[in-house]
Amino acid sequence: MKIMTCPINGERPISEFYYWGAIKTPPNPDTCSDEEWSDYVFNKNGAPGVKKEFWCHSPSNTWFVAERDTLTDTILTTYLYQGGAK
Amino acid sequence: MRIAPQASEIINRDKSVTFTFEGKKYNGFEGDTITSALLANGVKILGRSFKYHRPRSVSSFANHDMNVIVDDVSGQYFIPNIRADVTKVKDGMKLKAVNTFGGVEKDKASILGRFSKFLPVGFYYKAFHTKALFPMWEKMFRTMTGLGNVDFKTPKIKTSKDYGFCDCLVVGAGVSGLSAALAAAENGLDVVLIDENPQIGGSINYTNIPNDLIERAKAANIRIFTDCYAAGYYADNWVALVHKTHMTKMRAKTLIVASGAFEQPPVFRNNDLPNIMLAGAFLRLLKLYSVKTINDAVFLVANDYGYEAAKTAIDYGINIKAIVDLRSGDELPLLNDFIAKNIPIYSGSCIYEAESGKDKNVIGVKIHEFNDGLAGALKAEIACDGVVMATGFAPALNLLYQANTKMRFDDARSQFIPDVLPNSVFSCGKLNGNYTYETRAIDGEIAGINAVNFVKNSKIKLPKSLPETQKPNHPWAIVEHEKGKTFVDFDEDLQLKDFKNAVQEGFDNIELLKRYTTNGMGPSQGKHSNMNGLRVLARLTNKTPFEVGTTTARPFYHPVPMKHLGGRGFSPNRVTPLHSRHGDLNAIFMLAGNWQRPEYYARVGVTRQNAINAEVMAVHENVGIIDVGTLGKLEVIGPDAAEFLERVYISKYKGLKTGMARYGVACDETGVVVDDGIIARLAEDHFYFTTTTSGAATIYRELSRLNMIWGLDCGIVNHTGSFGAINLAGPNSKKILGKFTDLDLDDFPFMGYREAFVAGVKCRIIRAGFVGELGYEIHAPALEVHKVWDAFINDGATPFGVEAQRVLRLQKGHIIIGQDTDGLSTPYNAGVDWAVRMDKPFFIGQRSLKIINSKPQKQVLAGFVLPKDYEGAPPQECHLIIHEGEIAGRITSITKSPKLGQIIGLCHIKPELAQIGHEIKIRFSDGTFVAANIAQTPFYDPENLNQKGVA
Structure with missing residues (x-):
C-alpha cells in the first residue's frame, strides 16, 4: 500500500485518504456555452501525467492538494489549498 | 543411504521419527525433511510428473521444483500439496504422493508418456474448441489433472496478520544478505533479515566457505526471521512476509534484495530421471542431512561451482566416473587435482541422453561432443547411478521485478542484472552477478551502506567493489534429441520440441509462448524453466535474451496458504446511542x-x-x-452561514426566519440529487441541519471541501456522533x-x-x-x-x-435519496422541482439544471396504486414497467399500506405515461404482468392536514 503525506498528519497509509479528483477551474457559468459547461462537468482528462488533485485525510477531515504523476504512480508533493479555483 | 554423522548436519540423531509414505513405514530423524528421510531409506521414486506421470525424485531440493509433492492424510483433515523438499518430517505422518493412479511406484497413468505425440503443445486450445465435445473433455481433465486433493471438510482457520516496521528489510540471509544486514545494523539501522530456509547462511552451510558471518549476524542487533519468505512487493516498500503460521505486512524504509539465484537444470534427453540432480541438492543432502544417494557419479558442469561439488564428492568417497564440461579451451579452470586422481574429464562435451534401469533410476549416460550449442559425435557411454549438474543459475529477481526494477542482460555472465532500481531498493550478491565469496560479501556491504545513507541521509563512503571473475551461467546448456523427452519445464512436462512447435505456430512472443506452452505456469512458476524457455525462444527467433525479455512478475513469489490471506472481515458498523x-x-x-x-x-x-x-x-x-x-447532524456558524447553505442547497435560506426550518435538497455539479435534509435557523449566523443516513460522512466531507474553496466566513461542525x-x-x-x-x-x-x-x-x-x-x-x-x-x-x-x-x-410520497433517485435523477424528475430556486446567483448544479430544464424529461417520478382487490404477490422494487414491449420505467419503492388497504408505490417512468389514472404494466421476474394505475401523491392525507396538526 502506498504512503501519502498529509500536510497536517504526516505520512499515513493511503487507505486513510479519500480521493476527490483533479482540480479544474470551471468556466464562468453566466457566460459560457452549454457545450463548454458540459465539457467541464463531464470530460475528465485520463491521460497519464502530472495531476493536481483534491485529497482528504478522512480520519481528520483534512483537505489538501496532491500533485501526482499518474504515469510513474508517484506522489510528487502535497500541500494545503491556498485558493485558486472559484 | 545415511552416512556417518557430520559436523555440518542439521538432523538430531537422538530423536527418531516414524512415518509412512505410500503405505510403507519409514524412520527418519528429527530435522529431516520428508525428502531427505525418504532418500535416507533408499526410496527411489518420490513422485510422479504432472502430465506423463514419469517417475521423479529430488531435483533442486530447494523448495522450488515440483518433483516431490505429497498429501498428509494422517490428521482429521488432510493437508494437500506439501513440498516434501523443505517440509520437516513429523512422527506419525501418513504421506501420499500426489497425482498418481495406483501409487507412485506403479502409476498406471505413466502410459501417457507413450502417447505424448497425441498430447501436442497447446493441446487444450486444440482440443476444446468443439463445443459439443467440451463436457467430455472437461470430465476427463478434471480427473486427470491437478495435484493434491483439497479436503472440503477443513474448517476455516482464522490467521492473524502482523504489521511490522523497520529501517531496512534484507531478503535472503546468504553471504551478501548477511553482509548487507551487518553493515546496516552496525551503522545504527533497525534491520530485519529474513530467509526462507530454517537456518540463515545460505550456501555457507553446505559449501566450504570459511567465514564468521552467521555468528556475527546472530550476535548483532538484527531481527532475524527464518522459515519466512517475501511473497510480494507492494508500493512504498510494503512487503508481504509469509511465515509458517501467519503473515507480516512489513513496511520498510529501505529494501535490500539478496535473494540469490536458482540453479537451472541443463536440458538433455531424460534429464528428469531419478538421481539426476542439481549440485545444490547433492551438496545439501550430503552436508545438512548426511544422505548419500550416489556412489558412481557423472558430473555435468559449466562453472567453478560444479568442480567444488565434485571435490566434495571426492571428500565423501564418491567415485566420479566422469566430469563432462560444456566448455572447452580457455574457459576451463585448472583441473590438476582431478587429473591427478585419474578422473576422466570430457571438455567441450555434453550429456546427450541418460538411460534408466529397471528401478527407473539413471544407470548411464551417453557423452557426445558439444559444439556451438549442438551435440556432435558420441564420445563415451558411461555407467553411473547418479548425475550431478551445475551449468548455471538464474537470479531470483522476482521481488525486484515487482518493484518495477529495470533490468539489463549481462552477456558475459549470461543473466539479467538490475539496472535501474527504485531509489530505496538495493540488490546485492548473485542478483548482481557476483558468485565468489569475496565479491558477494563486498557487494552486500555496499548495499547495506547504501541503505544507511538513504535512511540517515548520510554520506558514509562505500567500499570499493571487486570485479567478478566467475562466469557461472552457461548461455546454452541445452541439447536437442530427436526422440525428445528433453525437459525444459518439469512442472508441466514441457519438452524442447513443444517450444519449437509453439514458435512455429506463431506464438513467438515470450508472453504468448508462456501461455500457449504453459511454461512456468506450474506450481514453481518457472523458477527452473523460465530462463531456459527464454533462451530457446531467443535462439529460435534470432534475438538476444534481452530482446526477448521476461514475462511479467507478479505477486506472489511463492504460493501463500489461503488461510494467511483470508482474514477477518473489517466492515465496522455504526450504532446510535440508543x-x-x-x-x-x-x-x-x-x-x-x-x-x-x-x-x-x-x-x-x-x-x-x-x-x-x-x-x-x-x-x-x-x-x-x-x-x-443515524441522520447526519451538521452545524454551520458564521456571518456567511446563510450564503454557504444557499450555494450548497437548491432552495433559499437567507430569508429563513430564526426559529424556522426548511427542507433542503443538494445536487452535484451535474445537477443530480445527492442528498436532502432539514435546515433550521438557530440564529442569524447559525444553522443546524440534517443529512441522509447514508450521506452523513460524505456530505460533511464535501461541505468541508467546498468551504475551503469558497473561503466563506463560516465554519462547519459535525454533530453526527x-x-x-x-x-x-x-x-x-x-x-x-x-x-x-x-x-x-x-x-x-x-x-x-x-x-x-x-x-x-x-x-x-x-x-x-x-x-x-x-x-x-x-x-x-x-x-x-x-x-x-x-x-x-x-x-x-x-x-x-x-x-x-x-x-x-x-404514503406521503416522500422520496428517499438513493432509493427513489439514482445517478440520473435531477430535482425535476425526482419530484422535488418545487424546491429549485433558479433566481439565486449560484448553487451547485444550477448551471447544469438550466440546461437540463430546457430539454424534455426522459423519466419522471410518479406514484402508482394497485387495485384494492388485488390479492396476488406484490411486485418488488426494480421490477420493470413495460410499454408496447419496451422498458418504460421501473419501480423504486413499493409497499402495502395497512392504512389505505392497498399496494402503493413510486416509479420512474416515461413522462408521456405518467398522467394520473394511466394504466401501466409491471412485469414480474417470471415474466408475468400485473396492471397498476398512476396515482396522485401523497397517497395519504394529500392536503398534509395531519402533519400540520390541522386535522
Missing part, C-alpha cells in the same frame, strides 16, 4: 449504510408483517417513536411531548424550530412531518438522549422501525 434500548425492545436490526438500525420490533406470536403494520397503525392512531440518530435524535409522531405526539417539556407547544408551528428541555435534557426540536402525522424531531446530546427516549416509551409511545417508517413516508 442501540441497547432497541435490543431491550426485541428489535430486529438491519444495515442502513453502515448504520445498524431497527428494521422492526419483534412481538411474541406476531409475524414480521403484522408487527410492522401494528407499528404503522400506532403512528396513525396514537403515537410512535423512532430513532433517527455527538447528538442522538428521535422522531415522535402521531396524533398524540403533542400531548405526550407536553408532559415532559415546558415548551409552549401551541406556539410551535409546522417547520418551526425550538430549543427546550425535554425530560430534563436540553434538546433541539424541529416540527417536521416526514412520516405524515403530527410530529417532532428531537435532537439531544448522545449521552442523554436515552432519557428522552425512556420517558416517551414509559409513557406508552410505540417504537417503530425503518420498515414502518418506509411505509409511512411512502
Whole structure:
C-alpha cells in the first residue's frame, strides 16, 4: 500500500485518504456555452501525467492538494489549498 | 543411504521419527525433511510428473521444483500439496504422493508418456474448441489433472496478520544478505533479515566457505526471521512476509534484495530421471542431512561451482566416473587435482541422453561432443547411478521485478542484472552477478551502506567493489534429441520440441509462448524453466535474451496458504446511542449504510408483517417513536452561514426566519440529487441541519471541501456522533411531548424550530412531518438522549422501525435519496422541482439544471396504486414497467399500506405515461404482468392536514 503525506498528519497509509479528483477551474457559468459547461462537468482528462488533485485525510477531515504523476504512480508533493479555483 | 554423522548436519540423531509414505513405514530423524528421510531409506521414486506421470525424485531440493509433492492424510483433515523438499518430517505422518493412479511406484497413468505425440503443445486450445465435445473433455481433465486433493471438510482457520516496521528489510540471509544486514545494523539501522530456509547462511552451510558471518549476524542487533519468505512487493516498500503460521505486512524504509539465484537444470534427453540432480541438492543432502544417494557419479558442469561439488564428492568417497564440461579451451579452470586422481574429464562435451534401469533410476549416460550449442559425435557411454549438474543459475529477481526494477542482460555472465532500481531498493550478491565469496560479501556491504545513507541521509563512503571473475551461467546448456523427452519445464512436462512447435505456430512472443506452452505456469512458476524457455525462444527467433525479455512478475513469489490471506472481515458498523434500548425492545436490526438500525420490533406470536403494520397503525392512531440518530447532524456558524447553505442547497435560506426550518435538497455539479435534509435557523449566523443516513460522512466531507474553496466566513461542525435524535409522531405526539417539556407547544408551528428541555435534557426540536402525522424531531446530546427516549416509551409511545417508517413516508410520497433517485435523477424528475430556486446567483448544479430544464424529461417520478382487490404477490422494487414491449420505467419503492388497504408505490417512468389514472404494466421476474394505475401523491392525507396538526 502506498504512503501519502498529509500536510497536517504526516505520512499515513493511503487507505486513510479519500480521493476527490483533479482540480479544474470551471468556466464562468453566466457566460459560457452549454457545450463548454458540459465539457467541464463531464470530460475528465485520463491521460497519464502530472495531476493536481483534491485529497482528504478522512480520519481528520483534512483537505489538501496532491500533485501526482499518474504515469510513474508517484506522489510528487502535497500541500494545503491556498485558493485558486472559484 | 545415511552416512556417518557430520559436523555440518542439521538432523538430531537422538530423536527418531516414524512415518509412512505410500503405505510403507519409514524412520527418519528429527530435522529431516520428508525428502531427505525418504532418500535416507533408499526410496527411489518420490513422485510422479504432472502430465506423463514419469517417475521423479529430488531435483533442486530447494523448495522450488515440483518433483516431490505429497498429501498428509494422517490428521482429521488432510493437508494437500506439501513440498516434501523443505517440509520437516513429523512422527506419525501418513504421506501420499500426489497425482498418481495406483501409487507412485506403479502409476498406471505413466502410459501417457507413450502417447505424448497425441498430447501436442497447446493441446487444450486444440482440443476444446468443439463445443459439443467440451463436457467430455472437461470430465476427463478434471480427473486427470491437478495435484493434491483439497479436503472440503477443513474448517476455516482464522490467521492473524502482523504489521511490522523497520529501517531496512534484507531478503535472503546468504553471504551478501548477511553482509548487507551487518553493515546496516552496525551503522545504527533497525534491520530485519529474513530467509526462507530454517537456518540463515545460505550456501555457507553446505559449501566450504570459511567465514564468521552467521555468528556475527546472530550476535548483532538484527531481527532475524527464518522459515519466512517475501511473497510480494507492494508500493512504498510494503512487503508481504509469509511465515509458517501467519503473515507480516512489513513496511520498510529501505529494501535490500539478496535473494540469490536458482540453479537451472541443463536440458538433455531424460534429464528428469531419478538421481539426476542439481549440485545444490547433492551438496545439501550430503552436508545438512548426511544422505548419500550416489556412489558412481557423472558430473555435468559449466562453472567453478560444479568442480567444488565434485571435490566434495571426492571428500565423501564418491567415485566420479566422469566430469563432462560444456566448455572447452580457455574457459576451463585448472583441473590438476582431478587429473591427478585419474578422473576422466570430457571438455567441450555434453550429456546427450541418460538411460534408466529397471528401478527407473539413471544407470548411464551417453557423452557426445558439444559444439556451438549442438551435440556432435558420441564420445563415451558411461555407467553411473547418479548425475550431478551445475551449468548455471538464474537470479531470483522476482521481488525486484515487482518493484518495477529495470533490468539489463549481462552477456558475459549470461543473466539479467538490475539496472535501474527504485531509489530505496538495493540488490546485492548473485542478483548482481557476483558468485565468489569475496565479491558477494563486498557487494552486500555496499548495499547495506547504501541503505544507511538513504535512511540517515548520510554520506558514509562505500567500499570499493571487486570485479567478478566467475562466469557461472552457461548461455546454452541445452541439447536437442530427436526422440525428445528433453525437459525444459518439469512442472508441466514441457519438452524442447513443444517450444519449437509453439514458435512455429506463431506464438513467438515470450508472453504468448508462456501461455500457449504453459511454461512456468506450474506450481514453481518457472523458477527452473523460465530462463531456459527464454533462451530457446531467443535462439529460435534470432534475438538476444534481452530482446526477448521476461514475462511479467507478479505477486506472489511463492504460493501463500489461503488461510494467511483470508482474514477477518473489517466492515465496522455504526450504532446510535440508543442501540441497547432497541435490543431491550426485541428489535430486529438491519444495515442502513453502515448504520445498524431497527428494521422492526419483534412481538411474541406476531409475524414480521403484522408487527410492522401494528407499528404503522400506532403512528396513525396514537403515537410512535423512532430513532433517527443515524441522520447526519451538521452545524454551520458564521456571518456567511446563510450564503454557504444557499450555494450548497437548491432552495433559499437567507430569508429563513430564526426559529424556522426548511427542507433542503443538494445536487452535484451535474445537477443530480445527492442528498436532502432539514435546515433550521438557530440564529442569524447559525444553522443546524440534517443529512441522509447514508450521506452523513460524505456530505460533511464535501461541505468541508467546498468551504475551503469558497473561503466563506463560516465554519462547519459535525454533530453526527455527538447528538442522538428521535422522531415522535402521531396524533398524540403533542400531548405526550407536553408532559415532559415546558415548551409552549401551541406556539410551535409546522417547520418551526425550538430549543427546550425535554425530560430534563436540553434538546433541539424541529416540527417536521416526514412520516405524515403530527410530529417532532428531537435532537439531544448522545449521552442523554436515552432519557428522552425512556420517558416517551414509559409513557406508552410505540417504537417503530425503518420498515414502518418506509411505509409511512411512502404514503406521503416522500422520496428517499438513493432509493427513489439514482445517478440520473435531477430535482425535476425526482419530484422535488418545487424546491429549485433558479433566481439565486449560484448553487451547485444550477448551471447544469438550466440546461437540463430546457430539454424534455426522459423519466419522471410518479406514484402508482394497485387495485384494492388485488390479492396476488406484490411486485418488488426494480421490477420493470413495460410499454408496447419496451422498458418504460421501473419501480423504486413499493409497499402495502395497512392504512389505505392497498399496494402503493413510486416509479420512474416515461413522462408521456405518467398522467394520473394511466394504466401501466409491471412485469414480474417470471415474466408475468400485473396492471397498476398512476396515482396522485401523497397517497395519504394529500392536503398534509395531519402533519400540520390541522386535522
